[in-house]
Amino acid sequence: MPENKHRPSPDEILARVQKEERLATRGRLKVFMGFAAGVGKTYEMLQEATRRRERGQDVVIGYLETHGRKGTESQVGDLPMVPRKKIEYRGATFEEMDTEAILARHPHTVLVDELAHTNVPGSPREKRWQDIDALLDAGINVLSTLNVQHLESLNDAVYEVTGVRVRETVPDHVLREADEFQMIDISPRALIHRLERGDIYKADKVGQAKENWFREGNLAALREIALREIAHEVDEDVSAYRKQHHIEKPLSTHDRIMVCI
Numbered sequence: 001m002p003e004n005k006h007r008p009s010p011d012e013i014l015a016r017v018q019k020e021e022r023l024a025t026r027g028r029l030k031v032f033m034g035f036a037a038g039v040g041k042t043y044e045m046l047q048e049a050t051r052r053r054e055r056g057q058d059v060v061i062g063y064l065e066t067h068g069r070k071g072t073e074s075q076v077g078d079l080p081m082v083p084r085k086k087i088e089y090r091g092a093t094f095e096e097m098d099t100e101a102i103l104a105r106h107p108h109t110v111l112v113d114e115l116a117h118t119n120v121p122g123s124p125r126e127k128r129w130q131d132i133d134a135l136l137d138a139g140i141n142v143l144s145t146l147n148v149q150h151l152e153s154l155n156d157a158v159y160e161v162t163g164v165r166v167r168e169t170v171p172d173h174v175l176r177e178a179d180e181f182q183m184i185d186i187s188p189r190a191l192i193h194r195l196e197r198g199d200i201y202k203a204d205k206v207g208q209a210k211e212n213w214f215r216e217g218n219l220a221a222l223r224e225i226a227l228r229e230i231a232h233e234v235d236e237d238v239s240a241y242r243k244q245h246h247i248e249k250p251l252s253t254h255d256r257i258m259v260c261i
Contacts, residue, residue, distance in 0.1 A: 025139055026136050026137060026139065027135060027136040027137075027138070027139050027140045027141045027142060028136075028141045028142075028179040028180070029132065029136055029141075029142050029144065029177070029178045029179055029180075030048070030141075030142070030143050030144070030178070030179065030180040030181070030182065031115065031144055031145070031146050031175065031178045031180070031181050031182070032044050032045045032048075032143070032144070032145045032146070032182050032184055033145075033146050033147070033148060033181055033182070033183055033184065033226060033229075033230065034145075034146075034147050034148070034183070034184045034185075034226065035147060035148050035149075035219065035222040035223045035225065035226040036147060036191060036213065036214070036219055036222060037067075037147070037200060037213075038069075038191060038194050038195065038199065038200035039184045039185070039186050039191060040184045040186065041145040041146075041147075041184045042064070042065070042066065042072050042113055042145055043071060043072050043075055044182065044184050045111060045113070045143050045144075045145055046064075046072065046075035046076060046077075046079070046111070047075055048143060049061075049079055049109065049111050049143060050075070050077055050079065052108075052109055053079065057108045057109055058107045058108040058109070059079060059080075059107060059108065059109045059110070059111070060079070060080050060081065060082055060102070060105065060107045060109075060110050060111070061076070061079050061080065061081040061082065061110070061111045062082050062097050062098075062099075062102050062110040062111060062112045062135075063084070063096075063097035063111070063112050063113050063114070063128075064076070064081070064111060064113050065113045065114055067200075067201075068202075069199065069200070071199065079111075082097075082098055082101050082102050082105065082110075083098060083101070084096060084097060084098060085097070085098035085100075085101070087120050087122050087123060088122070089120050089121055089122055094120040096119050096120055096123050097112065097128070097131060099124065099125070099131040099134060099135065100124070102135060102140070103134065103135065103138050103140075106138065106139075106140060107140060108140070108141060109140070109141040109142070109143060110135060110140055110141070110142055110143070111142075111143050111144075112128065112131070112132055112135070112142055112143070112144045113144065113145050114128065114144075114145060114146075115128060115129055115132065115144040115145060115146045115150070115170055115174070116128070116129070116146060116147075116150035116168045116169065116170045117168065118168050119131070127170075129170050129171070129174045132144060132174075133174075146170065146175070148222065148225055148226040148229055149162075149166050149222065149225075150166060150168055150169055150170050151169065151170060151172060151175060151229065152169040152170060152171050152172055153172045154225060154229070155169055157225060158222070158225070161218060161221040161222060161225070162213060162218050162222070164212075164213065181230060183226065183227070183230045185223070185226075185227075188216050188219035188220050188223060189216065191214070191219060192210070192214060192216060192219070195209060195210065195214055196210075
């Protein structure tokens with residue numbers, strides 16, 4: 001009998017069992033991804049949180065950054081918030097997410113905005129993604145937001161497009177280990193219209209934004225990068241599914257052309 005070349009090795013089986021055991025108790029991470037500020041990531045995250053709460057789940061806000069956008073603020077509703085933790089640093093007081101308070105409360109789901117954020121020195125962890133990892137390990141589900149330019153592996157590509165070196169980055173494994181992604185998409189022209197209406201920044205910042213990050217060419221390129229990244233993640237999911245279920249024949253997902261004569 002010919003050997004099944006797709007039969008998993010003992011090491012692969014062990015790794016899969018260990019992963020399944022870990023996932024059985026670990027929380028689930030959903031990331032709302034976009035290509036620029038103002039596309040609607042936080043807005044959509046809040047809507048998702050409201051739907052979950054209406055289904056009876058215990059949902060809280062761990063950290064939210066509305067940037068004063070009225071549309072986003074209107075979606076908060078009666079979602080409860082865990083008070084932020086005040087941290088003194090160099091004579092100033094900063095507010096960060098109180099991860100330990102969230103762990104103690106242990107909700108079903110917590111909202112943690114701006115996944116790429118760097119915590120102020122003196123915080124228990126350096127990066128917000130590390131806070132999120134602690135919440136997930138405790139079995140708490142997390143909803144978070146991320147712009148594609150903060151992915152570590154895309155740092156150089158984004159610099160080539162925008163001329164801006166993004167300093168706050170997230171290791172790619174954080175995104176690879178997420179359970180679900182939702183791409184929040186909008187055309188570059190529609191996003192610029194939002195900017196011009198004052199829906200993203202205050203009026204005194206609109207002109208500068210349009211001359212820098214919000215140039216239409218920049219936005220189009222960043223959008224393409226984001227869509228390619230999501231497509232890559234979907235492809236990885238399909239490949240993992242085929243391997244897990246020993247499917248040798250490629251799934252019929254490619255475009256086909258029919259010519260009528």
